[in-house]
Amino acid sequence: MLVQEKGKVLVKQETLALNGDEAVALAAKHSDVDVVAAYPITPQTIIVEKFSEYVANGEVQTEFVCTESEHSAITASLAASVTGARAFTASASAGLALMHEILFVTSGSRAPVVMAVANRALSAPINIHGDHSDSMAERDSGWLHIYVENAQEAYDSIIQAFKIAEDPQVSLPIMVGLDGFAISHTLENVNVLAENVVREFVGERVLPMVMTHEGKSVPFKLDPDNPMTMGPNVSSTFYFEFKRQQEEAMQTALKKIQEVNEEYATLTGRSYGNGLIDTYQLEDAELAVVVVGSTTGTLKVLIDELRAEGVKAGLLRLRTFRPFPTTHLQEALKHLKAIAVMDKSMSFGGLGGPIFNEVRNALFDLKQRPLVINYLYGLGGRDSNPVGLRKIFENLQQIAKTGQIDMNIVQYLGLKE
């Protein structure tokens, strides 16, 4: 079909029934990855299964490395990436936790590996269902974090991820989070692009150029023609500067994510807010929720209902968590009376969940601050339905009315107590 929007003819797209994992695998295939190194774990497994089919049927030229652990999966992805290959992996939960050590090595080595994370709870007790505990625990690993709302966005974001991560000015790894089961295993209509269109959009991998000790400019990779020592032993004399450069790249990524979001919109007609944040009925809203991932869809239905009832409710979906879009959040939320930040993971012993902490921190510098509370919800796959979510807005209405928070600042949604 030809998608037509605002009188502009966009590229031809095909509508397929895909679950989130299948959409991710297809996006990786369309992006012409050189190396996939992965290990199975629920709810990510469909991604590697699907990709294995492409390999077995000769539909890709990719080297598929079925590693003996997630630790080796991320290691092999990193090593392939610094050898000049486009590398992709996928994981979840315990698998991501096992990768923990090498996640830092990947970002520190400036290897633009793309990873899909089918977000799942962490043990113990063991639980295979969706929440954000796994990737939130990797907040400070130096990876870019994007969280998607549905299978369509999963497909689109994986394609975009290669373009963002591999930009020589960024050169950082990126994880794209899709909610376990709610997105990973749920069949949706997904508009997909032709393979050649994606390949052209993503382009061939362009390596950053670095200066050798002889003053020669060479591509940053393991290359027998230009021997380079990668992963050296760096003392206190230089280590700090390496870390500062990573932060600089994060800030460059903040712009790159927005650019790629716009470029993709021109091609496909689809965009996700400005790439960093995506809002719904927020402009004239008085009350709003800040949310990550698939619960957004349910909240939009609820907001429509509330609007019909005359409640000025709105929503901000945080699509990019790292780099954190501080000024964009300030701008988008400054006019609100009360905000509920939703966290699908816990920071035990802290004041609320990780997203709450970041959002509230970002709003601190506003002259007129909205009142902010935190909702912990959905842990271990606990369902979040419109009836339960309505309670959030009831509390926000009360806070807005009284101008103060007369309740615990950290609330539990749908908890049996």
Add this chain to the structure above:
Amino acid sequence: MTTTPTTTPTSTSTSIPEEWKFTARDIALKPDLFLSGHRACAGCGPATVLRLVMKALRGPTIVTQATGCMEIVGSIYPYTSWGLPWLHTAFENAAANASGIEAAIKALSKKGKLKQEHIDVIAIAGDGGTYDIGLQALSGAIERDHDFLFILYDNEGYMNTGIQRSGGTPTGASTTTTPAGKIIPGKLEKKKPITDIVLAHDIEYAATATPYYWKDMMTKVRKGLEVKGPAFLHIFAPCPRGWRTEPSKTMSYSKLSVETCTFPIWEAINGKRTLSTPSKMYSLSPQKKKPITNYLEGQGRFRHLFKPENKHIIDQIQQVTDTNWQKLLKQCETTT
């Protein structure tokens, strides 16, 4: 160095092509790829090993290394001792690094994006990074049949962190985590038979070597590289700091390890084990085999064993060494 590999993947020791034999002249003429200026201790066995190994290459090569002494001493930013592309990521994953590098080479080569016709991949790890923390990644990479050579330099302990016991530390050795105390006389457990474990993967080429017999060691590097698939080389490398030995005696202990049959040198091609010439002598003339005390004495890590109350441990080490040697002789016989 040639740019393309020769085609004989597994020549037996009786028919080695000329270019696989190394002479002192070859070594002198070949440029160093593990360069001087590194921060290894005086008399470091592994440093000698790396310098010689890097002179046995056959073409474009990428080296990856596990965390350890040899990783640290050669890559102190902004300096490097490496004259070829080199990667370090962590301790337990040298073989996984090699997997990723090899997969990238294959993929880029298929797509015509690689200039070189072939690139060899070598993973290097110490005994900690092989026997212990790196064993899973190594086993996985061998099973997946990646084309790489894994070189274990075995100095029998975690020397980089200050001489702790590893799965490769021998019985009786005093280390900082198995100190010779009033009750416990050093490490009580056996040394893990790592090369047997690797051989159990049906690997095409596995061998043991030690730098005193440098020609043998370098030829084995070359043979390992010729294999189209995984190959494993176990190099015994004395560590003066960890063994509490004279830095000038490193090569003497390398030699004594073979002369006492503590560390016999052999190779297995497609499972067929053959003693290498230096060790074969003790098979042909068993009377020439030296007693274990010749090897143990002078090593500070075994000093406590020479107290009268610990004599039984020396006897036990001798007995185990003899048993292992007899077992190896049988394995060489049965596979001949």
